[in-house]
Amino acid sequence: MALIVQKFGGTSVANPEKIKAVARRVLGKAMEGNQMVVVLSAMAGETNRFVALAQQMQDFPDPREMDVLLATGEQVTVALFAMAVKGAGHDAVSLLGDQVKIKTDTMHTKARILSIDSDNLRRYLDQGKIVVVAGFQGVTEEDDLTTLGRGGSDTTAVALAAALAADQCEIFTDVEGVYTADPNVCNNARKIERISYDAMLELASLGAKVLDIRSVGLAKRYKVPVHVRSTFTETEGTWVVEEDDQMESMVVSGVTYSKGEARITLSAVKDTPGMAARIFTPISQAGIVVDMIIQNTRAGDLTDLTFTVASSDYERTIGMVEEIVATIGAEKVTGSKGIAKVSIVGVGMRNHAGIAAQMFSVLSREGINIQMISTSEIKVSCVVEEKYTELAVRALHDAFGLGNNNPAMAE
Amino acid sequence: MALIVQKFGGTSVANPEKIKAVARRVLGKAMEGNQMVVVLSAMAGETNRFVALAQQMQDFPDPREMDVLLATGEQVTVALFAMAVKGAGHDAVSLLGDQVKIKTDTMHTKARILSIDSDNLRRYLDQGKIVVVAGFQGVTEEDDLTTLGRGGSDTTAVALAAALAADQCEIFTDVEGVYTADPNVCNNARKIERISYDAMLELASLGAKVLDIRSVGLAKRYKVPVHVRSTFTETEGTWVVEEDDQMESMVVSGVTYSKGEARITLSAVKDTPGMAARIFTPISQAGIVVDMIIQNTRAGDLTDLTFTVASSDYERTIGMVEEIVATIGAEKVTGSKGIAKVSIVGVGMRNHAGIAAQMFSVLSREGINIQMISTSEIKVSCVVEEKYTELAVRALHDAFGLGNNNPAMAE
Numbered sequence: 001m002a003l004i005v006q007k008f009g010g011t012s013v014a015n016p017e018k019i020k021a022v023a024r025r026v027l028g029k030a031m032e033g034n035q036m037v038v039v040l041s042a043m044a045g046e047t048n049r050f051v052a053l054a055q056q057m058q059d060f061p062d063p064r065e066m067d068v069l070l071a072t073g074e075q076v077t078v079a080l081f082a083m084a085v086k087g088a089g090h091d092a093v094s095l096l097g098d099q100v101k102i103k104t105d106t107m108h109t110k111a112r113i114l115s116i117d118s119d120n121l122r123r124y125l126d127q128g129k130i131v132v133v134a135g136f137q138g139v140t141e142e143d144d145l146t147t148l149g150r151g152g153s154d155t156t157a158v159a160l161a162a163a164l165a166a167d168q169c170e171i172f173t174d175v176e177g178v179y180t181a182d183p184n185v186c187n188n189a190r191k192i193e194r195i196s197y198d199a200m201l202e203l204a205s206l207g208a209k210v211l212d213i214r215s216v217g218l219a220k221r222y223k224v225p226v227h228v229r230s231t232f233t234e235t236e237g238t239w240v241v242e243e244d245d246q247m248e249s250m251v252v253s254g255v256t257y258s259k260g261e262a263r264i265t266l267s268a269v270k271d272t273p274g275m276a277a278r279i280f281t282p283i284s285q286a287g288i289v290v291d292m293i294i295q296n297t298r299a300g301d302l303t304d305l306t307f308t309v310a311s312s313d314y315e316r317t318i319g320m321v322e323e324i325v326a327t328i329g330a331e332k333v334t335g336s337k338g339i340a341k342v343s344i345v346g347v348g349m350r351n352h353a354g355i356a357a358q359m360f361s362v363l364s365r366e367g368i369n370i371q372m373i374s375t376s377e378i379k380v381s382c383v384v385e386e387k388y389t390e391l392a393v394r395a396l397h398d399a400f401g402l403g404n405n406n407p408a409m410a411e
Numbered sequence: 412m413a414l415i416v417q418k419f420g421g422t423s424v425a426n427p428e429k430i431k432a433v434a435r436r437v438l439g440k441a442m443e444g445n446q447m448v449v450v451l452s453a454m455a456g457e458t459n460r461f462v463a464l465a466q467q468m469q470d471f472p473d474p475r476e477m478d479v480l481l482a483t484g485e486q487v488t489v490a491l492f493a494m495a496v497k498g499a500g501h502d503a504v505s506l507l508g509d510q511v512k513i514k515t516d517t518m519h520t521k522a523r524i525l526s527i528d529s530d531n532l533r534r535y536l537d538q539g540k541i542v543v544v545a546g547f548q549g550v551t552e553e554d555d556l557t558t559l560g561r562g563g564s565d566t567t568a569v570a571l572a573a574a575l576a577a578d579q580c581e582i583f584t585d586v587e588g589v590y591t592a593d594p595n596v597c598n599n600a601r602k603i604e605r606i607s608y609d610a611m612l613e614l615a616s617l618g619a620k621v622l623d624i625r626s627v628g629l630a631k632r633y634k635v636p637v638h639v640r641s642t643f644t645e646t647e648g649t650w651v652v653e654e655d656d657q658m659e660s661m662v663v664s665g666v667t668y669s670k671g672e673a674r675i676t677l678s679a680v681k682d683t684p685g686m687a688a689r690i691f692t693p694i695s696q697a698g699i700v701v702d703m704i705i706q707n708t709r710a711g712d713l714t715d716l717t718f719t720v721a722s723s724d725y726e727r728t729i730g731m732v733e734e735i736v737a738t739i740g741a742e743k744v745t746g747s748k749g750i751a752k753v754s755i756v757g758v759g760m761r762n763h764a765g766i767a768a769q770m771f772s773v774l775s776r777e778g779i780n781i782q783m784i785s786t787s788e789i790k791v792s793c794v795v796e797e798k799y800t801e802l803a804v805r806a807l808h809d810a811f812g813l814g815n816n817n818p819a820m821a822e
Contacts, residue, residue, distance in 0.1 A: 016467040050487075056427040057491050058498035065497070068505050069490035072483035076461075079480035080468050086476070087469035094479050098509070099554055143510055 002167040003035045003125070007135060007157035010044035011174045012231040013077050022172075022231065023084035026130060030090060035125045037164065039135040039157040040081055042073025063108030067137075067147045070109075071097065074134035074153075082132045092130040095120060097137030097145070102156065104138035104146045111138055111146035112214075113155065116163040133160060151212025158215040162222035169224050171211060172231040177238035178203065178210050180402035181255045185390045188403035192253060193236070196243035199253045202345040202379045206256040216240065243347055251348035251355060252400040255393050259340045259386055261291065262314035263371065264307055264321055268331035271303040279305070279324055286320065288313045292341070292374045292383065302331075306372060308383065311337045339371060340389040343381040344396055356380045362399045368392055413578040414446045414536070418546060418568035421455035422585045423642040424488050433583075433642065434495035437541060441501060446536045448575065450546040450568040451492055453484025474519030478548075478558045481520075482508070485545035485564075493543045503541040506531060508548035508556070513567065515549035515557045522549055522557035523625075524566065527574040544571060562623025569626040573633035580630070581638045582622060588639050588648035589614065589621050591813035592666040596804045599814035603664060604647075607654035610664045613756040613790045617667040627651065654758055662759035662766060663811040666804050670751045670797055672702065673725035674782065675718055675732055679742030682714040690716070690735055697731065699724045703752070703785045703794065713742075717783060719794065722748045750782060751800040754792040755807055767791045773810045779803055 006026060013019045030036045050069050054061035061069075078094035085092035100120055104111035124131045135153025138146045148155050154171055161169035178200065181189040195203075197220035204213035210228055219226045219240060229237025269275060276295075283290060293307040309317050314337050321333055349355045356373075359380050363370055368391065372383035384392055397403060417437060424430045441447045461480050465472035472480075489505035496503035511531055515522035535542045546564025549557045559566050565582055572580035589611065592600040606614075608631035615624035621639055630637045630651060640648025680686060687706075694701060704718040720728050725748050732744055753774075760766045767784075770791050774781055779802065783794035795803055808814060 016464060020468065053427060053487075053491060054494055057431065057494035061494050062497050065490045065493045065505055068493075068507070069487060072486045072490075075483045075486070076464075076480060079476045079483075080464060082476045082479075083465055083468035083472050086473050094476055096479070096556075145507075 001033045001035065003037070003164055004029060005037045005039065005157050005161040005164070005166045005169045006172060007039040007153055007170070008041065008172045008231060009153065009174070010041040010046070012172055013040055013081070014044040016080070019077065019080050020084045020087075023081055023088060025231075027085060027088055027090055030130055036130045037121065037125070037160055037166070038081065038130060038132045039153055039160065040074060040077045040132065041135050041153040042070075043077055046073040046076070064144060067108050067111075067145050070147050071134070071137045071145045074136050078132045078134045082130075085130050085132070090130060091128060092132055093124050094132045094134070095124075096134045097156075098139035098143070100133055100160075102138035102159070104140060104148070106140050106142075106144070106146070108144075108146055110149035111140075113138060113148070113159050116159055118160075118163045121160070121164060148214075151215065154212040154215035155218060158218045158222075158224050158226060161224045162218060166224070168227055169219070170227045170229060171215075172229060173210060174231065175210060176230045176233065176235055177228050178240075179254070181393055181397045182257070185257075185393045186255075186397045186403065189397065190402060190404050192238050194239045194241060194244075195253055196347050197240060198243065198378055199345050199347050200240045202343075202376070203254055203256055206258060206341070206343045206345065206379070206381070210238075211240070250346060251352050252344045252346035252402065253348075254346070255342070255344050255396045255400070255402065257340055257342045257389050257393050259389055260311045261308045261339050261341060261383070262311045262317075262335060262337040263339050263383065264309065264314075264318055264333065264335040266305045266321065266325060266330045266333055268298060268302045269305055269325075270329055271297070271301050275303075275328060276305070278328055279321070280307075282324065283309075283317060283320055286316070288317055292372055292381070294372050294374065308339070308341070308372070338386045339383050340386040341381050341383050342389060342392045342396065343379055344400065345379045347378050349378050349380075358399070359396060362395050363392055366391055366395050412444045412446065414448070414575055415440060416448045416450065416568050416572040416575070416577045416580045417583060418450040418564055418581070419452065419583045419642060420564065420585070421452040421457070423583055424451055424492070425455040427491070430488065430491050431495045431498075434492055434499060436642075438496060438499055438501055441541055447541045448532060448536070448571055448577070449492065449541060449543045450564055450571060451485060451488045451543065452546050452564040453481075454488055457484040457487070475555060478519045478522075478556050481558050482545070482548045482556045485547050489543045489545045493541075496541050496543070501541060502539060503543055504535050505543045505545070506535075507545045508567075509550035509554070511544055511571075513549035513570070515551060515559070517551050517553075517555070517557070519555075519557055521560035522551075524549060524559070524570050527570055529571075529574045532571070532575060559625075562626065565623040565626035566629060569629045569633075569635050569637065572635045573629060577635065579636050579638055581640060582626075583640060583642040584621060585642065586621060587641045587644065587646055589651075590665070592804055592808045593668070596668075596801045597666075597808045597814065600808065601813060601815050603649050605650045605652060605655075606664055607758050608651060609654065609789055610756050610758050611651045613754075613787065614665055614667055617669060617752070617754045617756065617790070617792070622651070661757060662763050663755045663757040663813065664759075665756050666753070666807045666811070666813065667756065668751055668753045668800050668804050670800055671722045672719045672750050672752060672794070673722045673728075673746060673748040674750050674794065675720065675725075675729055675744065675746040677716045677732065677736060677741045677744055679709060679713045680716055680736075681740055682708070682712050686739060687716070689739055690732070691718075693731055693735065694720075694728060697727070699728055703783055703792070705783050705785065719750070719752070719783070749797045750794050751797040752792050752794050753800060753803045753807065754790055755811065756790045758789050760789050760791075769810070770807060773806050774803055777802055777806050
């Protein structure tokens with residue numbers, strides 16, 4: 001008998017029929033003798049509906065009240081799901097974030113979990129009930145409802161699995177697992193069977209949207225084995241687990257990309273202490289997320305500084321930068337939208353020299369100019385013109401041997 | 412400065428525009444210097460939508476989970492309402508049943524309030540906030556969500572007013588107050604300015620659906636002045652208050668009716684101790700509500716017994732009665748659907764003889780046969796053929812002088 005936490009996203013519980021189908025699936029697992037905790041998201045579309053309603057009330061909806069509103073989405077699904085299980089003849093009970101006592105900080109709409117009291121969960125599990133928990137939500141010390149932000153239900157699931165020392169945490173989604181590349185770009189992309197927490201962290205942060213990055217961090221910290229798989233098939237998905245020898249034999253685990261970025265360059269800035277802070281503090285205060293930052297030294301005490309932001313923030317950011325430059329001095333400010341970041345990730349890169357160089361030569365061979373480079377221990381990212389994204393991903397995917405055994409056939 | 416509790420029903424907050432209109436109205440009252448507690452129902456239609464969803468999950472939806480589901484309706488309106496108030500520039504905070512600590516028993520879907528902790532409410536009121544409370548919901552000692560059943564938001568409002576010793580409790584609805592009769596039946600029906608708790612209790616129990624009967628009982632017990640009025644006008648409505656001299660001058664306060672009833676008669680039943688229990692225990696266990704019960708003695712040790720149930724329960728009930736009669740013995744079982752109960756109510760009846768006789772003669776003058784009679788200290792009810800309902804109501808309304816000063820003009 002195992003203790004299993006299963007999480008189903010909004011598309012998996014999008015309507016009454018799907019809720020009943022998922023209930024049957026969970027029930028099957030319970031009938032095998034497992035203790036089951038089910039974490040659910042709101043029905044697909046509900047969150048957008050609530051946001052639209054809120055915006056009719058207040059231009060910038062109050063975050064505390066936004067959380068009260070949003071939390072109803074999961075509350076509806078857990079109640080319906082518990083009924084569906086009971087309708088199928090098995091006992092079940094729904095629990096909301098505050099009933100589980102998922103305590104969070106007070107950062108409404110993007111709260112972080114501080115602690116979980118597993119007593120209630122264990123009590124109901126010991127009574128033989130399937131415990132159905134509302135994902136995405138928690139409660140502050142002051143009893144205010146909070147939500148955990150996009151992808152929050154993944155975090156709830158992994159946090160519950162950690163608190164219960166569950167045998168596994170299964171994240172059910174609308175794809176079959178984590179792939180070596182986006183299957184829409186590489187038609188020979190291969191599902192990864194096992195991937196380390198660290199590699200998954202890099203993939204998640206680089207744009208592979210299968211699993212929320214915070215949940216991967218939690219899983220790593222508490223050593224929770226996470227199984228990402230499809231709601232709509234029985235096929236095994238991808239296991240996200242501790243690094244093992246088998247993985248190291250794979251130098252590169254996957255290729256990922258992120259479009260819709262923009263680049264801004266400040267040329268010949270005076271390189272004095274505090275210069276970077278004077279540039280980036282106002283930008284971050286305006287809520288603009290800066291991704292890559294690269295600084296090159298020029299002759300003299302001058303430096304060139306380049307960074308990337310989301311395309312949608314480009315105009316606003318360049319306006320701010322021009323104001324800043326007027327006070328700190330620089331030769332010129334240039335920039336462009338329409339760039340993309342292409343990355344290779346793999347824990348095996350730690351022990352292999354020359355992976356970055358190999359990436360650069362693959363891109364060069366395809367005639368793709370590299371505008372910026374950024375590396376970590378297990379990742380190399382290159383910024384290229386957006387139109388080359390798919391070409392770059394496919395070339396790297398093939399060059400590092402990530403495709404199916406017979407890529408020629410797949411193509 | 413007064414402390415005012417205002418309750419708005421589902422039709423008053425049926426869409427974003429109406430929620431904003433109500434928020435402006437509450438805000439106006441707050442700007443006059445009053446401390447405001449607002450109790451809201453779910454947006455009209457939501458409860459029916461949830462019931463339909465639940466029935467797709469389970470034939471008889473689990474009551475605990477039904478409450479989890481239903482409670483989201485009020486949660487949505489209080490969050491949106493608090494945003495609307497904030498959007499209009501005043502501070503507000505929403506509180507759910509469990510955040511107010513409205514403790515109830517464990518009778519899911521029709522729970523009763525056991526206690527209210529007013530500390531949270533007072534704390535927020537003292538901070539100058541408009542406090543927006545989800546009506547209809549509470550929480551058990553075990554932290555399970557409960558709902559209070561139909562009309563539960565009225566009860567929440569009066570209970571909060573009692574707990575806070577509020578100066579008044581205003582119940583906003585889609586009619587202008589309590590009338591001497593249904594204005595759809597009597598076009599000269601007059602709005603009652605002041606009515607006693609006792610008379611309102613009788614009216615509420617007899618089918619006047621303006622105010623939930625439990626809330627009237629609470630208001631009486633805690634001496635909460637209740638003002639029933641329209642959301643859509645500024646007109647004064649009806650005050651439900653302690654009995655005073657002025658009221659006693661009115662012998663009859665109102666005429667009310669209830670259609671859709673059915674009558675069942677057991678003729679010549681053996682009149683032995685425990686007979687009534689043998690008849691009515693199985694009926695009540697089947698969840699059938701019996702309204703009037705009348706028993707007449709015949710010659711010998713035989714008795715005739717007649718009672719009424721809702722028309723929709725008629726076939727089921729008569730089937731049960733025939734089974735029971737097979738064991739206890741009776742001459743025959745007869746019955747009919749299509750009857751109605753017409754009642755006159757008034758605290759002044761206590762001090763006036765002959766009111767019942769006057770009612771009987773009014774009905775007789777109109778050629779209406781009385782099938783059953785039931786009386787209390789401040790009420791007389793007659794069961795008549797359903798088709799005579801409107802005729803009876805109008806005749807009684809006129810005979811007891813309840814209409815507007817110039818009924819001829821109104822007609």
